[in-house]
Amino acid sequence: MSTLPNCAFVAQPHLQVPETHRVREMAVPVWFFSLALLGALHVVAISFRLIAYFSVFLRRPIDLRHRYGAWAIVTGPTSGIGRSMALELAERGLNLVLVGRDPAKLRDISETISRAHAAVQIKTVLFDFSLVSTAQGDEAMRRLREAVAGLDVGVLVNNAGVAKPGAVYLHEVDAEAWVRMIRVNALALTEVTAAVLPGMLRRGRGAIVNIGSGSSFALPSYPLYSVYVATKR
Missing domain, CATH: 1.20.5 (Single alpha-helices involved in coiled-coils or other helix-helix interfaces)
Known part of the structure; x- marks a missing residue:
């Protein structure tokens, strides 16, 4: 039998990697x-x-009637945001007191709501807010107070507003337009709120929503609308 010759195994040293090939930590x-x-x-x-x-x-809608009260007041409910608010509140089951200056338009929105929600009670109050702080305005405020007396008014939406004459230079706005905007946008809002707030405080519940304008905060100064912006801040 043949045998393998004796073999000697010599360990070879590790190859040295050049410094230039090493991965350097950066x-x-x-x-x-x-x-x-x-x-x-x-x-x-x-x-x-x-x-x-x-x-x-995206949360579940709350029961406004249960949380705040059975009645809601909406000013300026015949068009735009006010009309949408009135329709939505009726959809939520609240009875409505609609306050506006045009009897035909008040009748139209009242009939529209009644057809869609027969169970909703509706009261209308004629009130031209540009007459606030006059004898006619005081009489209209008296009618509004009488209309809401004894009602569980839980929601007030102060929506009515006026921006006319629109975009004009300050020195071109006549004093009558200034007074009209101040009365409608500021004084009327304050008086209507004062008429319903005591009842909310007694009942310990209620919500007051004042509809402002993006022109009062969207820009540092809204060009040519300075009087309007001041009343809608």
Whole structure:
């Protein structure tokens, strides 16, 4: 039988990798960390805003009648935001006191709501808010107080407003237009609120919604609408 010759195995030293081929650990610059931190903070801020949005607009609607009261007052309910608010409140089951200056338009919105929601009670009050602080305005306020006396008024929507004459230079706005905007947008809102707020306080519940204008905060100054902006702030 043949045998293998004696073999000797000699360990070879490890090959040395040249310094130029080694992977060197690079230090991350400070500005990169700063930008990453800024981005993370922005993502967190956006996340909180989304959570706030979802919690307000996607939550279950509350029972307004149970939470606030059986009746709602809407000023300027014949068009635009006021009309939409009146229709939505009727949809939620609240009875309505509609306050406006045009009897034909008040009748139209009242009939529209009655056809859609037969169970909703509706009262209308004729009130030209531009006459606030006059004898006619005082009489209209008396009628409004009589209309809401004894009612469980839980919601007040101060929507009525006027912007005429529109975009004009301040020195071109006549004094009558100033007074009209102040009366409708500020004084009337205050007087109507004063008429219903004591009852809300006695009952320990209620909600007052004042419809403002984006022109009062969307820009540092809304061009050519200074009087209107001042009354809708």
